[in-house]
Amino acid sequence: MFPLHRNRRLRTNESIRSLVRETIVTPNDFMFPMFIAEGTNVEIPISSMPGIFRRSLDLTVKEVKELWSLGIKAVNIYVKVDDTLKDNTGKEAWNPEGLMQRAIKAIKDAVPGMIVMPDVALDPYSIYGHDGIIMNGDIANDETVEALVRMAVSHADAGADFVAPSDMMDGRVLRLREGLDSAGHQNTGIMSYSAKYASSFYGPFRDALDSAPKDADVEVPKDKKTYQMDYANRIEAIKEALHDVDEGADIVMVKPGIAYLDIVREVKNAVNVPVSVFHVSGEYAMIKAASERGWLEHDKIMIEQLYCIKRAGADLISTYFAKEAAILLNE
């Protein structure tokens, strides 16, 4: 008998295809990354990320209400800090009246159900554009972790549901958990950027926040390779994720997305907590640029990539496409 298997029967038409579909993406899967600026009625386009803006709090709140009405349940927030507030200690990061702290309050006041996950890392506050404190030519791990604890506690004080450490220092999840608990924030979750690679896909994000590593008067590393992971490594990602789960992470993250889906699947198989994936700025920029030239079909590529990320093992996806994709998926 030929052929022995007629696998195409299950692909005959859209009805049977939808009945046997293994993965389904909905707006419930999305987190939306947002860039926040000082001022009122401010909306600055990010040139390398068409459709993405740095917005003041009033316009951010308006946008969050719209996201909520589309079914999006979480936002990841990042702030653009004035240069005059930057130093090597990053102390503006735990100012109770800082832009991040005001943003968290404003969003939670306007849309209490929205899960607010501020980024915990010093780069937007660092004169050197690094995620931690520079000492003797490198990022000082333990001193940085203590600064991150103060930062995370101030986020929880402002009403954050989760804190999201993206700094890749060792031991930070354990210290954040202890710090949050002893400040009375037992219910504040930790979504750890566990397997975060030193990737060139973050370029447009650093444009948005002016947070790239900078030349300095003292010796500083020119890139983030002493803390973010080497993209040649796979087993190390599992080690990082298991350590973070062990230290108390509620959700672990793999970042970037599309080029790292092998890592997503391995981490998913190795841990017993939800896995999130950051579909990062450079991945967004590539799709926007190619489709502006008419070389790729924007909406189809966008949805395909989100499905592929979920199929690889993502329980949550942080994506700049969240709003556009939610609108399409809700149709």
Ligand code: PBG
């Ligand atoms: C900062 C941070 C970065 C991103 C998220 N948090 C940049 C970096 O590590 O340099 C990148 C996100 C993106 O590219 O969309 N710690």
